[in-house]
Amino acid sequence: MGNQLDRITHLNYSELPTGDPSGLEKDELRVGVAYFFSDDEEEAADERTPSDCGFGKELSPADEDGGPEGPFSLSEVEYSAFRAHECIFSKLRENEDLDVYAATTLLGVCKPGDLLELVAAAQPPHWAVCERDGRVIHLHKGEIRRDGLLEVCNGRRGRIANGRYRYRPLPADLVVQNAAGHVGLRSDEICWTNSESFAAWCRFGKREFKAGGEAHSAEQQYLLKVRLAGSGVHTLVFRSLEDLIRERRRVDASGILEELSLVGGGGKE
Template sequence: MGNQVEKLTHLNYKEVPTTDPTGMDRDEGPRIGVSYIFSNDDDDVEPQHDSVAPDLGGEHPTSQPYDPRLHEVECSIYYRDECIYQKSFSGDAPTSDGVEGGGGGGHLATYTPENLLNRCKPGDVVEFVCQAQYPHWVVYVGDFQVVHLHRLEVVNSFLTDASQGRRGRIANQLYHYKPLSPATVVRNALDQVGCKDRDLSWRNSECFAAWCRYGKREFKIGGELRIGKQPYRLQIQLGEKRSHTLEFQSLEDLIMEKRRNDQIGKVAVLQELSSHLQPAEDADGKDPGAQTSWPPQPPLPPFLQESNG
C-alpha cells in the first residue's frame, strides 16, 4: 500500500492545477495535473437525514424545494478523448406531472421514493439527492429492496428506508459504459452484502453502485496505477459556453471531487471558481463576461513568434 495516501484535502480551486478545457492535448511545454485522494465521503461521515445545513435558516434540508438545475453542477468526465459521464440539463423539458418530476423531464428528473418504486427494475442504479448532502447511490435488486454502501458496510435495505426521505432518480444514463446484464448487476450487489470496514473496496456509495452495474475495476480503491500523465478530466460548466477543467490520475479520485461539488452545491462551486479565475481574466484585460478558455494559454516561444512574423 506504499503508493496510497490516507487523507489529503484542498481548501479551494487555487490549490488545484488545471488544464485546457477544450480537451486538446498539447505537447509543447510542461503540463501540471492533479491526483488527490480527498476525504472519505462514505455515508459514515455524510450529513445525515436530520442534519441542518447552516444556510437553510434552521429548517430541515428536505423541507426546502429541490430543483436540480439550481443545486447541481453540470459536468462531464473524459477518459483521454472519450466522454464516459455527463450530467447536463440541456434539452430537458418541463414534466407533465408538475412537482413530482422536479428538475426537468429528462433523465435528471427527481421523484419521491414511493414514485421511484414504480419506475425501478432490477439492475437499475438510483441516485438520491438533497441540498447540502452527498448524493447516495444504491442498486435496485427487486422486491422494493436495494443494496448500497452505508456507514462503511454494504447492506440490504428497502428503497424507501435507504432514501432517508431524499428525492431520487434512476441514474443508468449518467455513465456511458456498457452495463452488465441486470442479473449480473444484482448478483454483484448481493454478493457484497455484509462486506465492511477494511474489506471494502470502495470509498463511497457511487463507486460501489457503478462497479456493480459496469464491473470496472476503475471504481475500486487502488484500481488504477497512479503514475504518468493524468488521463481523466472533469469539465465543469460555468455557463452556456464556458467551462473549467481539472485533471486526475484515477477515476476514483475524480469521483471524490465531483461528489464534493455536489455536496457543497452549484453556487459554492461557481464562487470558488470565480475567485480563482476572475483575477487572471482581469489581468489579461478581458471582459469578465466574455467567453474565455481556461486556463489562459501561455505566449508562444520567441522563435515561434518570429516565424509567424
C-alpha cells in the same frame, strides 16, 4: 409525468459530448489532489427531515403541478468527465432529464439492476443498486447493506441513473448478483470509498471504481469539466477515476470549486 419517467430510463447517448475535451481552447487545466474521503459525509440525511433535505414547500413550481410525488427540478452542478478523448460520464441538463422523484414514484419505475441516485441539499448524492421487492443494496457508513428504498430515501428524492456512466452495463441479473454477493461486508473488507463507486462497480464491473483499482501514470489523464454560470467551463485533471469521483462528489455537496482542493495555475472563464 409518464413521458418524463420514460426519459429517465431511456437516455440517448448520441446526444452526449464525445469530442476531444481539449477542443475548448479557452479552458485552463487544474490538477486535482487525491485525499481521504469518508462516506459519512453523504449520510447526514439520516438525521434530517424532508424539508431539511432541501425539499420544502418552495422547492419548485413543479410542486404545484406535479403534487408531492414530483417531478422536481433542482439546481445542480453540471459536468462531463473524460478519459483521454473519450467521454465516460455526463451530467448535463441539456442532454438528459435531471428531475428527481419521490421514493414512492421510484418504486413504481425502477427495475432490478438499476442504479438509483438519491439527492439532498449540501451533501453528495447517495447511490444504490435496485434489487427487487422495494429493496436496494448500498454502501452505508462503512457497511454494504440491504434495505428498503423508502427507508434509505428518508426524505431524499431521486432518479434512475443508469445512463450517467457511458460504460457498457452488465446484464441486470449479474448487477444484482454483484451487489448481493457483498452484503454484510464492513470497513477493511470493502474496496470502495463511497456509495457511488460501489453501485457503479456492480453495474459495470470495472476495477477503476475500486480504491487503488488502477495504477497512476503520467500518460493517463481523467478530465472533469465543470459547467460554470453562463457558458464558462472549469477543467480539473486527475490520475485515476477514484480521485475524480471524490472531487466531483465534493463539488456536488458544496456546489462550488474550492481553491484549496486544487494545485497549480489556471483559472476559469
